Amino acid sequence: MIGQKLSPILEEIEMTLLDFEVHVAQPPQYTIEGFRASIKLFASTMLDKMWVFQNENNITQDVREDMATRFGQDLHKLIKDYTGIDSTDLYK
Numbered sequence: 001m002i003g004q005k006l007s008p009i010l011e012e013i014e015m016t017l018l019d020f021e022v023h024v025a026q027p028p029q030y031t032i033e034g035f036r037a038s039i040k041l042f043a044s045t046m047l048d049k050m051w052v053f054q055n056e057n058n059i060t061q062d063v064r065e066d067m068a069t070r071f072g073q074d075l076h077k078l079i080k081d082y083t084g085i086d087s088t089d090l091y092k
Contacts, residue, residue: 036090
């Protein structure tokens with residue numbers, strides 16, 4: 001599956017970031033495209049783990065849909081509140 005294929009790449013990015021954060025006292029200066037990509041990665045991994053949680057707990061389809069909707073809304077609000085960026089504008 002795609003998650004298994006991407007996981008080693010994500011782990012390499014994680015270790016690169018950890019090394020940077022330890023040795024460089026500056027922000028990484030992501031581009032807006034890099035910021036958008038990181039949001040997509042985070043959302044994809046969260047929804048993957050949400051799906052597993054929902055299956056393990058026999059959550060109904062209606063509740064699953066509500067959870068996914070609320071996650072998207074909460075993520076949008078978090079991004080807007082802490083960066084001033086409206087994530088709905090990132091794919092325009």
